Each structure stands twice: as C-alpha cells, then as structure tokens.
Amino acid sequence: xxxxxxxxxxxxxxxxxxxxxxxxxxxxxxxxxxxxxxxxxxxxxxxxxxxxxxxxxxxxxxxxxxxxxxxxxxxxxxxxxxxxxxxxxxxxxxxxxxxxxxxxxxxxxxx
Amino acid sequence: xxxxxxxxxxxxxxxxxxxxxxxxxxxxxxxxxxxxxxxxxxxxxxxxxxxxxxxxxxxxxxxxxxxxxxxxxxxxxxxxxxxxxxxxxxxxxxxxxxxxxxxxxxxxxxxx
Numbered sequence: 001x002x003x004x005x006x007x008x009x010x011x012x013x014x015x016x017x018x019x020x021x022x023x024x025x026x027x028x029x030x031x032x033x034x035x036x037x038x039x040x041x042x043x044x045x046x047x048x049x050x051x052x053x054x055x056x057x058x059x060x061x062x063x064x065x066x067x068x069x070x071x072x073x074x075x076x077x078x079x080x081x082x083x084x085x086x087x088x089x090x091x092x093x094x095x096x097x098x099x100x101x102x103x104x105x106x107x108x109x110x111x
Numbered sequence: 112x113x114x115x116x117x118x119x120x121x122x123x124x125x126x127x128x129x130x131x132x133x134x135x136x137x138x139x140x141x142x143x144x145x146x147x148x149x150x151x152x153x154x155x156x157x158x159x160x161x162x163x164x165x166x167x168x169x170x171x172x173x174x175x176x177x178x179x180x181x182x183x184x185x186x187x188x189x190x191x192x193x194x195x196x197x198x199x200x201x202x203x204x205x206x207x208x209x210x211x212x213x214x215x216x217x218x219x220x221x222x223x
Contacts, residue, residue: 041198041216043215044213090154090155092154098143098160101156104152104154
C-alpha cells in the first residue's frame with residue numbers, strides 16, 4: 001500500500017527566516033507529485049507539480065520554490081518567509097493526474 | 112478559463128436531514144468531475160469521481176450527477192450524520208492538464 005508522509009506536522013517561524021517542508025511517498029514508483037497551499041478555511045491553491053525526478057513546474061508565484069531530489073521525495077522551501085505564507089501546506093501524489101492522494105499537511109504559522 | 116463555483120460557503124443541518132451542495136462548472140469541453148471531502152486536520156480525500164462515460168457517482172451514501180446541460184455536479188445525501196461534518200470541494204480536470212480546478216469549498220456543520 002502507498003503511504004505519504006509530510007514533515008513537520010507544524011511549524012512556527014519568524015518573518016524573514018528560511019523554511020523547508022518535506023514529503024515522502026512510499027510504495028509507488030514515479031508518482032506525479034504536487035504541493036498545495038490552503039488558507040485557514042480556504043480553498044486549495046496548487047503551487048507546484050512534478051512528473052519526474054529533477055523536474056518541477058510552478059503554477060503560481062508565491063516566493064516559494066520546490067525540488068524533487070529523489071523519485072519519492074518532494075521539498076518545498078523558501079529563503080525568506082512572509083506573513084502571507086502562513087497556512088496549511090499539503091503534499092499530494094497521483095498516478096494519472098486525476099485522483100489525488102493527499103498527506104496530512106503541515107500547518108505553518110509565520111509571526 | 113475553466114472554473115468551478117460553489118456558492119454555499121457553509122451549510123448547517125441536523126442529523127437525518129437531506130444534504131444538497133451546489134456546484135457548477137465552466138469549461139470548453141467535457142471534463143472529469145470530482146467531489147473531495149476534507150475532515151479537520153487532514154488532507155482532502157476523494158469522495159466521488161464522474162466522467163463523461165458514467166453520469167452518476169455514488170459513494171458512502173453520497174451521490175452526484177453530471178449534468179452537461181446545466182453544467183452542474185451537485186452533491187446530495189439523503190440523511191446526514193454527525194460524522195459527515197467536513198469541508199466538501201468540487202473539482203474538475205480537463206484533458207492532460209496536471210492542474211485540478213477547485214471550488215472554494217462548502218463547510219458542512221451537523222448539529223447533534
């Protein structure tokens with residue numbers, strides 16, 4: 001069975017500090033990977049997607065970057081956090097870009 | 112561009128009430144349509160998927176019908192339970208695009 005693990009579960013960071021969020025998928029080779037951002041109680045905004053190792057496509061510009069260093073790993077990062085980065089970050093995988101399987105998310109609070 | 116509209120931000124019901132959550136979409140072709148459900152503290156999970164080949168999806172007592180004429184994909188359930196409290200998202204994908212188009216979500220609150 002496939003599993004998706006996101007880390008950390010929650011982060012409290014200062015404005016201007018760096019950030020790195022991670023996501024690992026086990027039990028599925030060559031998945032499509034996605035990063036989403038969700039404001040509290042809000043809709044889902046796709047940030048990035050990747051269909052293969054080393055290739056990441058950006059969907060929106062939010063002063064964030066993503067990388068896929070391994071087939072089963074997806075990293076979201078920034079060198080300088082903004083207040084507007086607060087929210088819920090979700091990693092997801094799919095086999096055929098249709099049905100998405102989401103992780104439990106990381107809650108980020110920027111103060 | 113493609114869009115999905117959920118006009119109800121929140122729906123409050125009592126147990127055993129009938130549920131109806133509105134969703135309409137706008138695309139140039141016939142997309143695949145989804146309902147996802149997000150429970151507190153979790154990521155969304157697929158509830159229903161409907162393609163142009165099968166007009167109705169049914170899962171866990173929920174059903175949604177793909178209506179090309181009115182471009183709607185409303186979610187219904189005959190009798191809700193407290194455990195159905197969650198946020199429900201309507202979404203579509205068209206062709207080989209790697210981007211799901213999401214509605215704004217409808218929060219369902221069930222009064223015990």
